[in-house]
Every structure is written in structure tokens, then in C-alpha cells.
Amino acid sequence: MKRIGIDVGGTNTDAVLMDGEKVVAAVKTFTTEDVTGGVRTALKEVVAKAGDAATDVSAVMIGTTHYVNAVVQRRHVGRAAAIRVSLPASASLPPFCDWPEDLAGLVNGGVHLVHGGHEYDGRPVVPMDEAEIARTARQIRKDGITSVAISATFSPLTDECERRAEEILLNEHPDARVTLSSRLGRIGLLERENVALMNASLIDLADTITRSFVDAVAESGLDARLYITQNDGTVAAAEEARLFPVYSFASGPTNSMRGAALLAGIEDAMVCDVGGTTADVGCLINGFPREANNVVEVGGVRTLFRMPDLLSIGLGGGSIVASDPLTVGPRSVGHRLATEALVFGGTTTTCTDIAVAAGLLDLGDRSKVAGLDKRFIDAALARIHAMVGEAVDRMKSDATEVPLLAVGGGAVLIPDKVPGISEVVHVEHEAVANAVGAAIAQISGETDRIYRDMSREDAIEMARTEAVESAVRSGADPASIRVIEVEDLPLSYLPGIAIRTRVRVVGEAA
Amino acid sequence: MDDMAALAKTSATEPAADRMLTLDDIEALAKGSWILGTGGGGDPYHNLLNMRRLYKDGYQVKLIDPMSLADDANVAVLSKMGAPLVGQERLPDPAMAVKSVRMMEDYVGRKFDAVMALEIGGGNGVHPMQVGALAGYPVVDADTMGRAYPEAQMTSVAVAELQCYPLTMADVRENEVVIPKAASWRWMERISRKVCTEMGSIAATCKAPRTGAEVKQHSIHYTVTKAISLGRTILEAKAKHSDPIEAVLRAGEGKLLFTGKITDVARRATEGFLRGKAEIEGLDGDAGKDMVVHFQNEFSVAYVGDEPVAMTPDLICVLDSVTGEGIGTDVIRFGQRVSVLALPAPSVFLTPAGINNVGPRAFGFDLDFKSVF
Numbered sequence: 044m045k046r047i048g049i050d051v052g053g054t055n056t057d058a059v060l061m062d063g064e065k066v067v068a069a070v071k072t073f074t075t076e077d078v079t080g081g082v083r084t085a086l087k088e089v090v091a092k093a094g095d096a097a098t099d100v101s102a103v104m105i106g107t108t109h110y111v112n113a114v115v116q117r118r119h120v121g122r123a124a125a126i127r128v129s130l131p132a133s134a135s136l137p138p139f140c141d142w143p144e145d146l147a148g149l150v151n152g153g154v155h156l157v158h159g160g161h162e163y164d165g166r167p168v169v170p171m172d173e174a175e176i177a178r179t180a181r182q183i184r185k186d187g188i189t190s191v192a193i194s195a196t197f198s199p200l201t202d203e204c205e206r207r208a209e210e211i212l213l214n215e216h217p218d219a220r221v222t223l224s225s226r227l228g229r230i231g232l233l234e235r236e237n238v239a240l241m242n243a244s245l246i247d248l249a250d251t252i253t254r255s256f257v258d259a260v261a262e263s264g265l266d267a268r269l270y271i272t273q274n275d276g277t278v279a280a281a282e283e284a285r286l287f288p289v290y291s292f293a294s295g296p297t298n299s300m301r302g303a304a305l306l307a308g309i310e311d312a313m314v315c316d317v318g319g320t321t322a323d324v325g326c327l328i329n330g331f332p333r334e335a336n337n338v339v340e341v342g343g344v345r346t347l348f349r350m351p352d353l354l355s356i357g358l359g360g361g362s363i364v365a366s367d368p369l370t371v372g373p374r375s376v377g378h379r380l381a382t383e384a385l386v387f388g389g390t391t392t393t394c395t396d397i398a399v400a401a402g403l404l405d406l407g408d409r410s411k412v413a414g415l416d417k418r419f420i421d422a423a424l425a426r427i428h429a430m431v432g433e434a435v436d437r438m439k440s441d442a443t444e445v446p447l448l449a450v451g452g453g454a455v456l457i458p459d460k461v462p463g464i465s466e467v468v469h470v471e472h473e474a475v476a477n478a479v480g481a482a483i484a485q486i487s488g489e490t491d492r493i494y495r496d497m498s499r500e501d502a503i504e505m506a507r508t509e510a511v512e513s514a515v516r517s518g519a520d521p522a523s524i525r526v527i528e529v530e531d532l533p534l535s536y537l538p539g540i541a542i543r544t545r546v547r548v549v550g551e552a553a
Numbered sequence: 554m555d556d557m558a559a560l561a562k563t564s565a566t567e568p569a570a571d572r573m574l575t576l577d578d579i580e581a582l583a584k585g586s587w588i589l590g591t592g593g594g595g596d597p598y599h600n601l602l603n604m605r606r607l608y609k610d611g612y613q614v615k616l617i618d619p620m621s622l623a624d625d626a627n628v629a630v631l632s633k634m635g636a637p638l639v640g641q642e643r644l645p646d647p648a649m650a651v652k653s654v655r656m657m658e659d660y661v662g663r664k665f666d667a668v669m670a671l672e673i674g675g676g677n678g679v680h681p682m683q684v685g686a687l688a689g690y691p692v693v694d695a696d697t698m699g700r701a702y703p704e705a706q707m708t709s710v711a712v713a714e715l716q717c718y719p720l721t722m723a724d725v726r727e728n729e730v731v732i733p734k735a736a737s738w739r740w741m742e743r744i745s746r747k748v749c750t751e752m753g754s755i756a757a758t759c760k761a762p763r764t765g766a767e768v769k770q771h772s773i774h775y776t777v778t779k780a781i782s783l784g785r786t787i788l789e790a791k792a793k794h795s796d797p798i799e800a801v802l803r804a805g806e807g808k809l810l811f812t813g814k815i816t817d818v819a820r821r822a823t824e825g826f827l828r829g830k831a832e833i834e835g836l837d838g839d840a841g842k843d844m845v846v847h848f849q850n851e852f853s854v855a856y857v858g859d860e861p862v863a864m865t866p867d868l869i870c871v872l873d874s875v876t877g878e879g880i881g882t883d884v885i886r887f888g889q890r891v892s893v894l895a896l897p898a899p900s901v902f903l904t905p906a907g908i909n910n911v912g913p914r915a916f917g918f919d920l921d922f923k924s925v926f
Contacts, residue, residue: 129643129644131725131726132643132644132646132725133643133644133646134646134648135603135606135644135645135646135647135648136599136602136603136644136645136646140602140606141602160642162639162753162754163636163638163639163642163753163754163822164753164754164822166753168643168725168726168753169726196642196643197642230638230641230642230883231641231642231884232641232642232643232644233599233644334888349888352875436794437794499819527888528887528888529817529887530886530887531819533821533822
């Protein structure tokens with residue numbers, strides 16, 4: 044089975060065409076301001092490079108760091124209004140209360156607390172005030188805000204208040220686009236609301252980006268289905284993914300780590316992925332990224348996502364290097380590397396220029412960096428190596444020496460010797476490990492429903508069976524399926540025994 | 554200049570142990586309390602957020618030495634009561650905490666001189682700070698549990714058989730309940746728990762007021778300072794990238810019981826509590842073994858196989874193996890890598906009366922208490 048995997052990063056757009064687990068062709072191109080251009084070029088080049096092998100491509104799987112970069116770099120995020128149905132409770136900690144001020148300043152399109160919400164046992168806290176919501180909706184329309192996140196107390200148990208608030212809102216403000224917190228998170232009002240707000244702030248960007256992906260695939264002439272890769276290493280159909288950009292937040296690092304494991308044939312290792320703007324360090328266990336245990340912050344905002352446990356540092360091929368005093372990053376020229384780096388005729392010294400000057404990399408016009416002082420080059424390299432070493436050390440969870448897989452376009456910046464590391468492993472196609480990871484993304488199956496009048500064990504077993512069936516229907520190999528999430532919430536407000544059970548499984552494409 | 558001089562004069566007349574807490578102190582307190590909460594008492598994060606906002610608005614908290622209290626001082630013992638899971642959805646509001654205090658002052662007809670925590674563990678370790686900041690009461694460096702426990706009779710003042718009433722309970726709606734009298738601590742627990750459940754399994758409470766003499770004789774002293782220092786140790790270990798678990802063990806004089814990965818969590822919110830158990834598959838040195846940790850809001854008893862390896866009143870703490878952060882019974886979940894630790898119990902609970910109130914039988918386990926230490 045043939046698939047094309049594409050990774051759209053802040054600097055590079057990479058593509059691979061894979062036949063099963065074999066890389067047939069790989070290309071690396073620059074990300075363009077409009078995104079479409081870069082994806083179109085990458086698709087065209089990888090198909091051309093594969094030649095006759097580029098037939099029967101059944102799927103194009105795209106992973107993108109666009110959404111998470113938007114939040115982290117505070118660019119292209121839209122305004123979103125928050126409606127929280129919780130009063131008279133939770134008034135002292137309103138929406139955005141634990142956001143970094145700069146991001147809240149960009150996103151906060153109005154905070155509206157209204158009366159309503161539920162207790163843990165399904166009783167209303169107070170009756171929902173529908174007139175108050177209608178007034179709020181008119182205010183949001185008057186404010187010119189079109190993206191709205193709605194949260195309500197205990198909405199994962201019953202989403203009645205959120206759905207009713209959405210109805211009232213759309214009635215008063217038909218142009219509004221709504222993200223319901225109950226669709227995105229579990230118990231934990233503040234974190235679930237944070238995720239809903241981030242999703243709402245990215246909804247317009249997600250439209251633009253998804254449309255550009257769809258256009259690029261259509262123009263390529265390939266008769267292939269388009270999927271977007273998700274945080275957990277699985278894929279979602281483009282139309283569904285468009286509504287939930289936050290589910291793609293960590294897909295870039297997940298893809299690169301899974302790609303690295305496949306390319307190296309090593310399942311337990313540290314991974315350092317040096318991109319254009321950042322280097323991500325993570326830990327592979329049995330071929331999968333180690334997950335963060337608890338609360339995960341994205342751009343300084345608390346969430347309850349299941350995400351790879353990553354340490355991102357501001358070090359990449361596009362990181363700006365200054366000489367007096369010596370600094371490396373965190374600012375990066377990003378996708379303008381192609382014009383601003385010295386080796387490409389620009390005037391900004393970047394890590395790429397340092398690597399070319401040190402003879403680690405052959406890129407652009409080498410003569411353009413001939414004038415750099417050798418001591419400056421050595422000092423900059425030493426700084427870069429120290430940054431990598433420190434990041435790897437922080438992410439290691441035990442003392443034994445393990446291999447370090449060096450991947451990403453800036454993998455040459457990783458030193459050969461790193462403390463606590465048995466060997467630094469470079470592999471063929473290491474620069475496009477993320478695209479490889481996208482191409483081998485897994486297929487998931489999920490069940491989330493209420494089971495009645497059976498024991499908890501039976502409910503979980505039944506949910507597991509249903510989730511496996513759903514994954515197999517979507518094309519997963521039954522032998523490879525494993526459970527990644529089990530969650531159950533007893534619903535004491537329903538008569539008899541009722542348990543809301545959610546099971547998520549993933550497997551390799553059959 | 555006059556203001557500065559006046560300020561210097563005031564502080565010179567105060568006992569040396571009294572001090573204004575900085576926001577850094579409160580941040581460390583939240584970390585330390587979460588460990589001492591042994592999974593319950595609620596994550597202090599929301600209380601900490603309230604405190605950050607209060608400090609930003611210029612409010613501050615004064616911490617006072619319990620031994621500096623006058624014998625006839627009137628001290629409020631405060632907590633937020635309920636199931637920690639509910640606190641994740643109905644967020645704490647300092648105004649509610651203050652309401653429970655005002656209700657008691659109105660009922661008794663006397664203002665409080667200071668406030669203190671019922672339990673230093675979890676969000677309730679930070680809870681009285683909100684009242685101290687917003688309403689201007691000094692906070693006593695003491696509590697009545699030295700950790701967190703789910704029930705009213707599980708305190709040092711209950712073990713000493715001090716008076717258990719009156720008690721006030723505030724709700725976000727216009728519901729206010731005063732329990733003027735109860736026959737015993739257990740009756741107070743049963744009656745207040747019913748009210749709490751009706752209020753949505755969450756209520757701000759002001760327990761039976763204590764005299765300065767009672768606080769000096771029967772509370773557990775300097776637990777705020779202890780929690781702050783435990784929190785600082787963790788923050789410093791993190792800053793130095795050293796092992797936070799080792800730091801907690803050192804600072805808390807604890808023992809490591811088990812290392813592993815959560816494979817199953819069963820929990821239910823019933824009768825105003827969060828009850829259940831977590832199963833942990835051993836890793837590293839514990840590979841091949843399984844631990845089960847039971848909880849009623851807080852972790853109560855831990856088994857490896859059929860063998861009980863730790864039990865209340867020893868503190869059973871489940872920490873994130875990588876970050877050293879406490880993991881609550883309300884958020885513990887499948888896949889987490891955890892280290893299970895025991896910390897020593899406050900000595901008041903090791904007496905026969907103490908074991909009677911907080912030992913394993915008080916949690917429904919037919920076991921004789923055997924300390925890890």
C-alpha cells in the first residue's frame with residue numbers, strides 16, 4: 044500500500060512517498076507564506092522523484108505544526124469570545140484567568156459568565172438563564188466576534204447546557220462558529236475551557252489551511268484521500284480535522300519520533316528533532332513517544348491533552364546567531380531562511396550558516412560564510428552542542444545510557460558525543476523523519492457511550508470490543524491494535540447502573 | 554518617611570516568628586500541600602490562582618506563630634469540604650470562604666482574631682490563605698491533621714475530644730447552614746456530609762472555633778512552614794534538574810514504596826466522597842509486581858499482591874515519577890508513571906485514640922496498623 048506523508052513545518056515542507064515501510068522517494072522544500080504553494084511543490088517533486096512508482100497512492104497524510112506555532116508564536120490567532128455557563132459558581136476564576144497576558148490580549152474577544160451548569164449528579168446548579176444567554180449572544184454579535192467557545196460546569200457528564208446555549212447563540216448570531224468544551228475535554232473546567240478557547244481562536248486559520256491542503260492534493264491529480272495527522276499518531280479525515288485544529292497540536296513531534304523509530308529500527312531511545320525554529324527532545328518507549336503525565340502547557344496555557352512529553356528549545360537551522368555577546372536563538376528567520384541566511388545571499392547569521400562554515404553541511408553558497416571568524420564559529424557550535432546536551436539530559440528519566448536518534452533538517456547540529464548517550468544515530472532520510480511518521484500514521488477506533496445495567500468490567504470490555512471493531516472497519520490490522528485510553532465516569536443521576544465509558548484503540552494500517 | 558518609620562515600629566513589636574508571606578511562599582506552599590494531601594484535599598492550583606490574583610491586587614497574608622496566640626484568642630478552623638472531583642468543575646471562590654467565616658462570627662457574636670487550616674494537605678492548605686488575604690485575618694502556622702483526611706473526626710482536636718460544634722456551611726447559592734450542636738465528631742461528620750452532598754458535594758465550612766489555648770495545646774504546629782519548605786525543596790530540585798522524588802523523600806523523611814505505571818483506575822463520587830482504587834504495574838525494581846492503592850478522597854491503604862505495605866495514618870503519596878508533582882485521586886489515570894511514597898504520620902495519630910479515629914479500620918480495612926517507619 045502506497046502513501047504520501049507530508050510534514051508542513053514553520054520552515055520546511057517535507058514529503059515522502061512510501062510503499063509499506065519503505066521510503067521510495069523523499070524531498071525537502073521550503074514552506075511558503077500561503078502554505079499551499081509549499082505543499083503543491085512538495086507533492087509535485089516527490090511524485091516526480093518516485094517516477095513510475097508513484098501509482099496507486101491511496102492516501103496523502105499531512106502533519107502540520109501550523110496551529111501550535113500560531114499559539115506559541117502568537118501569530119494568526121483569531122479573537123474568540125468565551126461563554127461560561129457556571130454562575131453563581133466559579134466567578135473568581137473567569138475564562139482566560141490563567142493565560143499568559145500577551146496571548147490572552149490577542150485572543151480574548153469577551154468573557155461572558157452566565158447562570159446555569161450542572162452538579163456532578165446531574166441536577167442543575169441553578170436553572171440556566173436563557174434570556175441572559177440571548178443578551179450575551181447579541182453582545183458578541185455587536186462586538187463583531189464570530190468565534191465562540193462555550194463551556195459549562197460538568198458538561199462532560201451532560202452537555203445539555205452547552206448545546207442549548209449554542210442553539211440560542213446561533214439563533215441570535217447565525218454567523219457564529221461554536222466550539223463546545225464537552226467535545227474536547229474531560230472533567231476539569233478551566234483546562235477544558237482553555238482548549239475550547241484555543242480551538243475557537245484557530246478555527247479560521249484551520250479553514251484556510253485545510254482548504255489549501257485540499258486544493259494542493261486536487262491540483263496534484265492524485266486520486267488519494269486526504270488525512271490530517273493527530274496528536275496521538277493517528278489520522279482524521281480532513282473535513283473532521285478542520286473543526287478541531289487543537290487535535291493536531293503535537294502531531295509534528297509525534298510524527299518525527301515515530302518516523303525516527305521506523306527509520307532507525309530502534310524502539311527505545313531518546314530523539315532530538317532539530318527543525319528550522321525549534322529542537323524537540325523526547326523519549327521513545329516501544330516505538331511510541333513517552334506521554335506527558337499530567338497537565339501539558341501549550342504556549343503557556345494549561346490543557347489536559349494526552350501529548351508526547353517533549354522539551355522544545357529555541358534551536359533550529361533558522362535560529363539567529365549573534366556574536367557580541369554570543370547568543371543562539373530563540374529567534375529564528377523561519378521560512379525566510381531561503382532569503383535571509385548568509386549562504387542564501389542574506390544578511391542574517393543563522394545556525395545553518397554556522398553548520399556550513401564548520402563544514403558540517405553543504406548548502407547554498409559556501410563562499411558567503413568564508414569571512415566568519417573561526418573562533419566565533421567554534422564558540423557558536425560549542426553553545427549549540429551544550430544546548431542539545433542539556434535538553435537531552437533534562438528529558439532522560441533514568442541513568443542508563445541509551446541511543447539518541449538525530450533527526451530533522453538541522454540534525455547536523457547535534458554533536459557526536461552527548462553525555463548519558465551511548466551513541467548518536469544518524470539514519471538515511473533523517474531530514475524527513477516527520478514526513479515518514481505522517482505516512483505511517485496509525486488508524487484509531489473509539490467508543491464513547493453510556494452502558495447500562497452491567498458491571499464496570501463488562502462495560503469496559505464491551506467498549507473495547509466496539510472500539511477494536513471500529514478501528515478494523517477503518518482499515519487497522521487487528522493483530523496490531525492496542526488500547527491507548529480507557530476512561531469511565533459513573534453517572535449516578537441515571538436510574539440503575541449507568542457508566543459512561545470511553546475507550547480508544549490504535550493499530551497499524553492493514 | 555513617616556509611613557516607613559511607623560511600619561518599622563509595628564514590626565519591631567511583633568513576635569519574631571510572625572511574618573508576611575510572599576507570593577513565592579504561597580507558590581511553595583501549594584506544591585508542598587499537594588504532596589501532604591496524599592491525593593486528596595483537591596489540587597491547590599485553583600486556590601493558588603486565586604492567591605496570585607489577590608497578591609496582584611495588593612492583598613497579603615500574615616503568618617503567625619501558634620505559641621504567640623493569647624489563651625482566649627478566637628481562632629477559625631477552615632476548610633472546603635466535598636469531593637475533589639467536584640472542585641475541578643466548581644472552582645473555589647475566596648468570597649465563599651469568607652462567607653463561612655462571617656456566618657460563624659454572626660452566629661457566635663464574636664469576631665475572629667485569626668484563622669487556620671483544618672488540614673494542611675491539598676487545596677485546603679491554601680484555602681485559609683484566601684480568607685487571610687481577602688478579609689485581613691492573620692493565618693496561624695498550624696493545622697489539625699498534618700496532612701489531609703476525609704472526615705471530621707480525623708483531626709487532632711477530635712482525638713483530644715474537644716467540642717465539635719458549632720459549624721457553618723456556605724454554598725454558592727443563597728443556602729447557608731449552621732449546625733448549632735452535634736452529639737459527637739462522628740455525628741457532626743454525618744450531618745454536615747449530608748448537607749454538603751445536597752449543596753453539590755462542595756461547601757465552604759468554618760468548623761468549631763478554637764481558643765488560643767486549644768490551638769497551642771492540641772493543633773499540629775508549624776505545618777504551614779513545613780509545607781512551604783517541602784515545596785521549596787521540590788522547586789529547587791526541579792531548577793537543578795535533580796531527582797524530585799529523591800528530594801521529597803529527603804525533605805519529608807519518607808520511604809519509597811513502589812515505582813510503576815497506572816493500569817486501571819476505578820472511582821465513583823458517592824455520599825460526598827470520591828472513592829475507588831488505582832492499580833499500578835511495577836517498573837524497574839518492582840517489575841513483575843502489582844500494587845493496588847485504595848482511596849477515599851485521600852489514599853488510605855496500599856497493597857502489593859495480598860500484602861498491605863502501607864496504611865493510614867502513614868501518608869501514602871503518589872507522585873509523577875518524572876516531575877515529582879503530586880497526583881490527586883481525582884486526576885490519577887491510565888498510563889501515568891508514578892512513584893508511591895510513604896511519609897511519617899503526625900505523632901498524635903499514633904496513639905490508641907488516634908488509631909481509633911484514623912487507622913485502617915476507620916476506612917473499612919480490617920487491619921492492625923503497622924507503620925512503614
